[in-house]
Amino acid sequence: MKELTADQFYIVEPLLIDEGSVEVRAVIEGMNEGRVFVDQVHDPASAIVWLGNMDGIFVIGEERNPLFTTKIRECIDMVIGPAAIAAGVHEAEVLSYHPNWDLVLDDVFGDRTSEKWEQFIYRYPANSSKSIECPEGFRIVPVEKALVQASPFSRSLIEEKIYTFWSSEEDFFENGLGICVMKGSEVASICITGFRAGNVHAVDIKTYKAFKKRGLGTIAAKAFVKECLAHDGVPYWDCSADNVPSVRTAEKAGFLLQGIYRGIAFEFEPKRVFRVNTRQQ
DSSP, X not given: OEEOOGGGGGGGGGGOOTTSOHHHHHHXXXXXXXXXXXXXXXXXXXXXXXXXXXXXXXXEEOXXXXXXXXXXXXXXXXXXXXXXXXXXXXXXXXXXXXXXXXXXXHHHSTTSOOEEEEEEEEEOOTTOOOOOOOOTTOEEEEHHHHHHHSOHHHHHHHHHHHHXXXXXXXXXXXXXXXXXXXXXXXXXXXXXXXXXXXXXXXXXXXXXXXXXXXXXXXXXXXXXXXXXXXXXXXXEEEEETXXXXXXXXXXXXXXXXXXXXXXXXXXXXXXHHHHHHHHHO
């Protein structure tokens, strides 16, 4: 298994498919940070894409590839594992880029106690947007203005959301979009571009605890969609099937289910990671 440098990511573009996760494409195109590992640098057939600032680990390309599949565990345990644990992430989330990977991942990680789930991919109908009615006392504010109007605490929440996905505020404002629903100087709900590939904006949304169950997430999502379409963007929504609030918000905002893929989760092997770290000291 070989790790690519950022200027080599383009060599795995032939492994991408239109129906695949936008997050993977965003990393490959260099829009969002991440790490890429391949079976071979010259004409790779399979690859691992780790969403660097997140914990998702996608396997893409040819699944019937022993040269690659026999090395997946080693790469995740001995390379990704130490870096993830150092960043405070102790569980691997490995995701199928296409359905043919499902059985392969079961075979590779079948001996580990793991959680399995389905991810839903939603896309938005072209040239369509829902009407937006904000409850009394609330208003819709672009993220850039919200940072100015927000209290210090709310400003920190907005910044935290941005830095979860982007290297800087400048990077976000250059490449992403964002909407806040605010009450006074407090942010109630925020919806921003988490990942971007081409003109496709993957939604990341959060409604804060004190403002939940008021429909504000749906309002933020609709406002984001409107802003996205105004910039000739394509809204994209990805969430786990059992995340009922996110599923409901996506559907209320007008998104349509377009695809399903699967993920498995398990803890990194700390003893093995410890041995790796010890050898590296």
